Amino acid sequence: DAGVIQSPRHEVTEMGQEVTLRCKPISGHDYLFWYRQTMMRGLELLIYFNNNVPIDDSGMPEDRFSAKMPNASFSTLKIQPSEPRDSAVYFCASSSGTVPQEQYFGPGTRLTVT
Amino acid sequence: AQKVTQAQTEISVVEKEDVTLDCVYETRDTTYYLFWYKQPPSGELVFLIRRNSFDEQNEISGRYSWNFQKSTSSFNFTITASQVVDSAVYFCALIANDMRFGAGTRLTVKP
Numbered sequence: 001d002a003g004v005i006q007s008p009r010h011e012v013t014e015m016g017q018e019v020t021l022r023c024k025p026i027s028g029h030d031y032l033f034w035y036r037q038t039m040m041r042g043l044e045l046l047i048y049f050n051n052n053v054p055i056d057d058s059g060m061p062e063d064r065f066s067a068k069m070p071n072a073s074f075s076t077l078k079i080q081p082s083e084p085r086d087s088a089v090y091f092c093a094s095s096s097g098t099v100p101q102e103q104y105f106g107p108g109t110r111l112t113v114t
Numbered sequence: 115a116q117k118v119t120q121a122q123t124e125i126s127v128v129e130k131e132d133v134t135l136d137c138v139y140e141t142r143d144t145t146y147y148l149f150w151y152k153q154p155p156s157g158e159l160v161f162l163i164r165r166n167s168f169d170e171q172n173e174i175s176g177r178y179s180w181n182f183q184k185s186t187s188s189f190n191f192t193i194t195a196s197q198v199v200d201s202a203v204y205f206c207a208l209i210a211n212d213m214r215f216g217a218g219t220r221l222t223v224k225p
Binding site for chain 1: 149156159205212213215
């Protein structure tokens, strides 16, 4: 079975540009999570969805960040405009069930903003 | 506020040694869930174990074991007879009314 798929795996962009990260969760999973990992701040939950509906976006750092889940098999995390401090590894994860279950993580997208 | 503390930033052991990774958590909720994840050098996080607050039984899975003690708010992870392939960053996480990860412990197992 395919795991969580993220694209691109690496992204290098210039400050001010729009960046879109993509995620395909595991089929049948009804929860989707976006995380950011940096050396300074560790692993942070940005937002999560249940049945395509955003449930908690309190971790989204600023209005420059937005996330959507138009259907059960696709989600995007957009940064517009990007800044050098957004450089990080962004992970997508999915899980299923009403009780907190283990999350399956994608390989991550390493974003570098110059 | 909820918090997860992994006081050990880095641990280095020699192969076949036993090693314990500490995790201390804080929450006011009576229902919560604790997790351990492994992040090998490849970067992807891998689930290891989940425990809910009503189940204090210790768990053993091969060389891995977990000790959950509500009295000390700890959920420690022990690797017995460590191997080089155990080298990774290990994260403890807490889910109650929100989700928190610890800062992680980088374990290096030398041959």
